Amino acid sequence: MDKANKRMEQFAEELAEMRGRVVELETVGEMLRVGSEHGDDIADFDVEGLELTDLVETDRLQELQDKFSEAAGIAVLLFDADGKPITEPSNFTEFCTLIRATEKGAAACERSDASDAELTRKHAERQRPPVIHPCGNFPQITDGAVPIVINGKHMATWGMGQVLTGEIDDDEIRAFARHIETDAEKLVAASKKLFKMPKERVKKIAHFLDILAKHVSQLGLQNLQRARLLDDLRRTEKERAQLQQRVIEAQQEALRQLSTPIIPLMAAHDGSGGIIIMPLIGVIDTARARDIMRALLAGITEYRAKVVILDITGVPIVDSGVANHLNKTIQAARLKGAHTIVTGISDAVAETIVDLGIDWAGIETLSDLRVGLVTGLSVLGYRLARLEQTNRRRRLGEEMSG
Numbered sequence: 022m023d024k025a026n027k028r029m030e031q032f033a034e035e036l037a038e039m040r041g042r043v044v045e046l047e048t049v050g051e052m053l054r055v056g057s058e059h060g061d062d063i064a065d066f067d068v069e070g071l072e073l074t075d076l077v078e079t080d081r082l083q084e085l086q087d088k089f090s091e092a093a094g095i096a097v098l099l100f101d102a103d104g105k106p107i108t109e110p111s112n113f114t115e116f117c118t119l120i121r122a123t124e125k126g127a128a129a130c131e132r133s134d135a136s137d138a139e140l141t142r143k144h145a146e147r148q149r150p151p152v153i154h155p156c157g158n159f160p161q162i163t164d165g166a167v168p169i170v171i172n173g174k175h176m177a178t179w180g181m182g183q184v185l186t187g188e189i190d191d192d193e194i195r196a197f198a199r200h201i202e203t204d205a206e207k208l209v210a211a212s213k214k215l216f217k218m219p220k221e222r223v224k225k226i227a228h229f230l231d232i233l234a235k236h237v238s239q240l241g242l243q244n245l246q247r248a249r250l251l252d253d254l255r256r257t258e259k260e261r262a263q264l265q266q267r268v269i270e271a272q273q274e275a276l277r278q279l280s281t282p283i284i285p286l287m288a289a290h291d292g293s294g295g296i297i298i299m300p301l302i303g304v305i306d307t308a309r310a311r312d313i314m315r316a317l318l319a320g321i322t323e324y325r326a327k328v329v330i331l332d333i334t335g336v337p338i339v340d341s342g343v344a345n346h347l348n349k350t351i352q353a354a355r356l357k358g359a360h361t362i363v364t365g366i367s368d369a370v371a372e373t374i375v376d377l378g379i380d381w382a383g384i385e386t387l388s389d390l391r392v393g394l395v396t397g398l399s400v401l402g403y404r405l406a407r408l409e410q411t412n413r414r415r416r417l418g419e420e421m422s423g
Contacts, residue, residue, distance in 0.1 A: 082107065083108045098180050100180060101177050104137070104139075116208065117183050132157065152165060162183060162184065162189075163223050164184075166178050166180050169237055186223065191212075295326055305343045331350070331363045366388060
C-alpha cells in the first residue's frame with residue numbers, strides 16, 4: 022500500500038505542477054494578446070538582417086507611393102540602401118523613361134540613385150532634413166531623396182524629382198542622347214514635357230514625403246512587433262495545449278488507476294507471495310477490460326501474489342462480453358502462477374450467467390469478499406480462528422506441559 026500511496030502522491034504533485042504551468046501560460050498568452058492590441062515599447066526591436074519588405078508589404082509601399090506621386094505631381098521611386106529599386110516607378114516622365122530604357126542610360130540613372138542612397142544614409146545618420154540635389158545627368162533637373170529609417174537602420178530611400186527647375190539646352194540633350202544611344206529628337210521632345218516647379222515647392226514636397234516615410238517606419242516597427250508577439254503567442258499556445266493534453270492524459274491515467282485498484286493484503290508464511298484484491302465497480306467495456314488485465318498482471322508481479330481475488334460486487338451487469346473479458350483476465354493471472362477467485366456473484370448475476378449459457382465451470386466463484394478472503398488465506402496455509410479460542414488453547418497447552 023505504501024508504494025501505491027507514494028505513486029499517487031507523486032502523481033498528484035506532478036498534476037498540480039502541470040496545472041500551475043497551464044495557468045501561467047494562459048496568463049502569459051493574455052499578456053501577449055493585450056500587448057499586440059495596445060502596442061508595447063518597440064524601440065528595442067533588433068532589425069539587423071531585415072529588409073524593408075520584410076516589415077511592410079511591397080504592394081502597400083507601391084500603393085502609398087502611387088497615391089503620393091499622383092497628389093504631388095512628381096515622379097517617385099523607392100529603392101533599397103544600395104540603390105536597387107523596390108517598387109515600380111510612379112508618374113515617371115517620358116524623358117526619364119527614354120533614358121532608363123537604354124543600357125547606358127539605365128546605368129547612369131542607377132549610379133545617380135546609388136549616390137542618392139549614400140547621401141541620404143549620411144543625412145539619416147545625422148538626422149538631417151531630406152536631400153534636395155540636382156540630377157546626376159542634368160543639373161537643371163532637381164531631385165530629392167527621403168530616407169526610411171527603422172530603429173536607427175537606414176532601410177530604404179524614396180527618390181523623387183524629374184522636376185525642371187532651370188532651362189536645358191537642346192544641344193546638350195542631343196549630345197547626351199548620342200552618348201546613351203537613343204533617339205535624340207524624341208528625347209528633346211520629351212524634355213518639353215518635364216514637370217516644372219520652383220525649387221521651394223520641391224522642398225515642401227520632400228518634407229511631406231519625409232512625414233510619410235516616418236509613418237512607414239512606424240508601420241514597419243508595428244508589423245515587426247505584431248509578428249514577434251504572434252510568434253510568442255503561438256509558441257505559448259502550443260506549449261499550453263501540450264500541457265493541457267498532458268493534464269488530460271494524467272487525469273485519464275488517474276481514473277484508470279482508480280477504476281482498477283490493486284489492494285495488497287498479506288504475504289504467505291515463507292514470504293514468497295500473498296493476496297491481492299481488485300474490487301471492480303461500474304460497467305466493464307473493452308478498453309477498461311484491457312486496463313484491468315494490465316493492472317492485475319502488474320500487481321501480481323509487484324507484490325508476487327499467489328492469490329488474486331476479483332470482486333465484482335459493484336459490477337451491475339455481467340453479460341457475455343464481461344464474462345469473456347473476465348475469463349481472459351483469469352487465464353492471464355493463471356499463466357503468472359496466481360490462484361484466482363471471483364467474488365460478489367449476486368443472485369441476479371448468477372441468473373444472467375445461467376440464462377446466457379456462460380461457462381464458468383473452471384472458475385472458482387464465491388458469494389462475497391469475506392468468503393473469498395477466507396478461501397485465499399487457506400490457499401496460503403492460514404487458518405482463521407477466534408482470538409479467545411486461540412488463547413484458551415495456548416493456556417491449556419502450557420498447563421499440560423507444566
